[in-house]
Amino acid sequence: MALNSVLKRLRKLRIIPVVRASKPEIAETAIEWLTDAGFRTFEITLTIPDAFELITQYASRKDLLIGAGTVTSAEQAECCLDSGAKYLVSPCIVTELPGISHQKDVPCFLGAMTPTEVQSAVIAGADAVKIFPINLLGGASYLKALSSVFPQVHLIPTGGVKSDDISQYLEYGAMCVGLGGELVNEGLILDGQRETIIQLGKQVLQQTAAF
Numbered sequence: 001m002a003l004n005s006v007l008k009r010l011r012k013l014r015i016i017p018v019v020r021a022s023k024p025e026i027a028e029t030a031i032e033w034l035t036d037a038g039f040r041t042f043e044i045t046l047t048i049p050d051a052f053e054l055i056t057q058y059a060s061r062k063d064l065l066i067g068a069g070t071v072t073s074a075e076q077a078e079c080c081l082d083s084g085a086k087y088l089v090s091p092c093i094v095t096e097l098p099g100i101s102h103q104k105d106v107p108c109f110l111g112a113m114t115p116t117e118v119q120s121a122v123i124a125g126a127d128a129v130k131i132f133p134i135n136l137l138g139g140a141s142y143l144k145a146l147s148s149v150f151p152q153v154h155l156i157p158t159g160g161v162k163s164d165d166i167s168q169y170l171e172y173g174a175m176c177v178g179l180g181g182e183l184v185n186e187g188l189i190l191d192g193q194r195e196t197i198i199q200l201g202k203q204v205l206q207q208t209a210a211f
Contacts, residue, residue, distance in 0.1 A: 001065070003105045006086050007127060007154070009065055010176050013041050014208040015166065018069060018158060018180035020045045021189075024054055030184045031058060033194050037201025043089055043178065045069035046076055052083045059084030074100055081106060089156075089178075091132050093117060098125030109156060113137060118150055128154035128175055135160025140168040147173030163204045170211045179204065 017034050019042050021027040027048050044055050047070050059066040067087035068080035074096045081104050088101050091111040101108040107127035112118045121129045134157040143157050157169050158178030169177050
């Protein structure tokens with residue numbers, strides 16, 4: 001899938017579940033349950049043990065758009081691309097990443113907090129900028145302020161996002177929203193609360209209907 005096609009699909013999907021777990025089998029369960037809820041893209045973070053194998057496993061599925069998260073080095077980026085990741089996400093500005101991903105026609109999202117960092121990410125070649133951690137920066141009101149001065153930049157607020165705030169983030173200019181712990185709740189997964197997570201996932205997706 002070409003770079004622009006991935007961006008177009010993410011703009012349509014609106015929510016990126018950020019999968020972070022202590023064990024790969026917990027991550028697998030989260031992806032399976034959230035797929036049942038209707039999600040079709042996942043950011044598999046490299047903090048998960050055996051993350052590259054997980055990316056390979058799910059990237060082969062035609063119905064899913066799999067990205068790699070917490071990518072902080074050129075070497076990791078190469079491994080993610082070799083594993084089939086369709087987009088790369090970093091929590092910070094790693095200037096080498098866009099060039100590496102663009103060689104494979106894959107989009108790269110660099111992380112930023114301040115307006116200066118957003119501009120630096122854009123100059124480095126980021127296709128979108130992950131605003132992280134948005135909950136500690138002022139939430140949706142902070143995103144609105146950034147959007148007003150960077151209307152041309154695709155912004156992805158992530159970090160401590162609450163499901164009740166998703167529609168406001170989208171209204172204030174987010175290309176899409178990264179949602180982690182509330183969806184990928186390790187406690188609920190270990191407790192076998194499949195229906196609870198599926199229902200939460202469906203409620204989250206309903207908030208995107210107007211966008």
